[in-house]
Amino acid sequence: MNRIFIISSFFLNLIQDTISIHTNNSCKLLEEHEHTFSMAYHLKDNVIKYNLASLEKMKENSPLKHLSDEEFFEVCIYHELGHYLDYKKNQDRHSVRMENDYPELEFKFIGEQNAWRYGKEIIPPYRTEFSKNFEAQPQNQCLNI
Numbered sequence: 001m002n003r004i005f006i007i008s009s010f011f012l013n014l015i016q017d018t019i020s021i022h023t024n025n026s027c028k029l030l031e032e033h034e035h036t037f038s039m040a041y042h043l044k045d046n047v048i049k050y051n052l053a054s055l056e057k058m059k060e061n062s063p064l065k066h067l068s069d070e071e072f073f074e075v076c077i078y079h080e081l082g083h084y085l086d087y088k089k090n091q092d093r094h095s096v097r098m099e100n101d102y103p104e105l106e107f108k109f110i111g112e113q114n115a116w117r118y119g120k121e122i123i124p125p126y127r128t129e130f131s132k133n134f135e136a137q138p139q140n141q142c143l144n145i
């Protein structure tokens, strides 16, 4: 139970490069030590924040627990990039969230569906197996990210 979610700094650099490619060098990846969420895209600051302890807990209870820690982290990143792309493509719908950056608020369901959809579109070909994980998500929302 005291296992630590294992993410190398080399991998984090690759992930930051992936994020930069899809966000025109604008979005940053930040580790957060608060346990209130596992991973989230923050529109106001244009950052993806993650908490490793929460991610570890989420992975253990998810249908994706067969993935390695880094693979699981990467799936979550594509989902968060999906949120970024959703904000870019649907700015009218999201103007309210500019002022209230709380995921519980309205639009959450559509926002989550869009995040899985747009995230899936940018999964690289060598990660096609991730697409299956994305298809499983929108209906049951079993990953709360």
Ligand SMILES: [Zn+2]
Pocket (backbone or CB within 6 Å): 079, 083, 111, 112, 115, 144, 145
């Ligand atoms: Zn989400």
